[in-house]
Amino acid sequence: MKFFRRIARSLLACAVASSALLSGANAWAALTAAQADALAAKAAVNDQAALKTLRNEAQKGDPKAQNNLGTLYAEGKGVVQDHEQALQWFRKAAAQNTAAAQFNLGVYYVIGKGGVTQDYGQAAQWVRKAAQQGYAKAQNGLGLLYAEGKGVAQDFGQAAQWFRKAAEQGNADAQYGLGWLCENGKGVAQDYGQALLWYRKAAEQGRADAQINLGVLYEKGLSVAKDYVQAAQWYRKAAEQGNANAQYGLGQFYERGQGMAQDYSQALLWYRKAAEQGHANAQNDLGALYNSGRGVAQDYGQALLWYRKAAEQGIAIAQFNLGYLYANGQGVAQDLEQALQWYRKAAQQGYAGAQANLGDFYEHGRVVSRNKAAAYALYTLYLSAVQNGSGNKIVSNIRASLASGMTAQEIEAGKALAGKMSEPGNFSKALDEYLAAQGSGSR
Numbered sequence: 001m002k003f004f005r006r007i008a009r010s011l012l013a014c015a016v017a018s019s020a021l022l023s024g025a026n027a028w029a030a031l032t033a034a035q036a037d038a039l040a041a042k043a044a045v046n047d048q049a050a051l052k053t054l055r056n057e058a059q060k061g062d063p064k065a066q067n068n069l070g071t072l073y074a075e076g077k078g079v080v081q082d083h084e085q086a087l088q089w090f091r092k093a094a095a096q097n098t099a100a101a102q103f104n105l106g107v108y109y110v111i112g113k114g115g116v117t118q119d120y121g122q123a124a125q126w127v128r129k130a131a132q133q134g135y136a137k138a139q140n141g142l143g144l145l146y147a148e149g150k151g152v153a154q155d156f157g158q159a160a161q162w163f164r165k166a167a168e169q170g171n172a173d174a175q176y177g178l179g180w181l182c183e184n185g186k187g188v189a190q191d192y193g194q195a196l197l198w199y200r201k202a203a204e205q206g207r208a209d210a211q212i213n214l215g216v217l218y219e220k221g222l223s224v225a226k227d228y229v230q231a232a233q234w235y236r237k238a239a240e241q242g243n244a245n246a247q248y249g250l251g252q253f254y255e256r257g258q259g260m261a262q263d264y265s266q267a268l269l270w271y272r273k274a275a276e277q278g279h280a281n282a283q284n285d286l287g288a289l290y291n292s293g294r295g296v297a298q299d300y301g302q303a304l305l306w307y308r309k310a311a312e313q314g315i316a317i318a319q320f321n322l323g324y325l326y327a328n329g330q331g332v333a334q335d336l337e338q339a340l341q342w343y344r345k346a347a348q349q350g351y352a353g354a355q356a357n358l359g360d361f362y363e364h365g366r367v368v369s370r371n372k373a374a375a376y377a378l379y380t381l382y383l384s385a386v387q388n389g390s391g392n393k394i395v396s397n398i399r400a401s402l403a404s405g406m407t408a409q410e411i412e413a414g415k416a417l418a419g420k421m422s423e424p425g426n427f428s429k430a431l432d433e434y435l436a437a438q439g440s441g442s443r
Helices: 038-044 048-059 063-075 083-094 099-111 120-131 136-148 156-167 172-184 192-203 208-220 228-239 244-256 264-275 280-292 300-311 316-328 336-348 352-364 372-385 390-403 408-421 427-438
Strands: none
Touching: 048 063, 063 083, 063 099, 083 099, 099 120, 099 136, 120 136, 136 156, 136 172, 156 172, 172 192, 172 208, 192 208, 208 228, 208 244, 228 244, 244 264, 244 280, 264 280, 280 300, 280 316, 300 316, 316 336, 316 352, 336 352, 336 427, 352 372, 352 390, 372 390, 372 408, 372 427, 408 427
């Protein structure tokens, strides 16, 4: 039997998608802020005399000492971590209008620790108090709350204002946030030049997401000349910090030879780093290198393993590749039922190669009842998606040969079915309803 073959990599137009703006409440957990203080620094490294002095000053009502003691409890430095103690000290300092403590108290309401339940309304109130005093971390935090619409009505314009205040103080997180708003035209006019400017400021401070997005702008040539070398350099900086998205992008550059000499072994290395962190496209592309034997000895078993990981995350191209291995018995015993299942998952996501191979199943009755109209419809979907190239010619000839043995009514039924399956979200429903009406399906 011959199946339409396309062992494919993700091959996105751009190696990585821009990183998102927000990371949810967990991103706040590391934001507790101490105020510069030599005594607190000593206490943090288990200097018991310094800790005793700091505690005495806090108990006497010194707000700076109260905030710094709270920070030690929050981070578990010099003391056993205790969020309830941290919250108590933050609250005491915040009541004395200490901006860092007000911000920290807001953080605790975001993450819901220390005996308080998560309460974005309270978080916004405390973060705002600190932000209005010019505290950059709080200004950035308030920008995040406005961008997310948590504790306040969503307002990207307000988010931009607060990000800008913090960004102009050199806060890398806010510089990244402002760059993201400029890139996406949220709360400000879309301006790739401004996005580039703010991403660069954050990237130069080591913010990995900013490094990725700066790389994306260079790769796409947005507001700057397209420059794969610069893109690769910024991806590498983020990749070396362990960012999976950047590791994947760097792997694609090595595979394609963009911005560097083509090197499949390096592509394999970076895909693996990202894949082991659960990056689905990297898992698929790592499988493709094992499948083709580029940069590594050909190993269908490893290809199957990595395709499955990506397929189970819903990546259509990986579902197709996994189906192909099952159909051809590569890396696993041939199993057409499994092939059918994975092809169908990919086909219902609109993956053309899977639609063509499903057509083959219905044309020849492979683990399904033979149905010419269904096969015709599936080939038609493929041809609608792939209008040029050798695959188009092959499938076009297959459909023509099939049609030569079909009645006019069967051809019309196939065309009608193709139309219904092409409607968004209607692929499986239309196919199942048609097959049920015909009394056919899996055997």
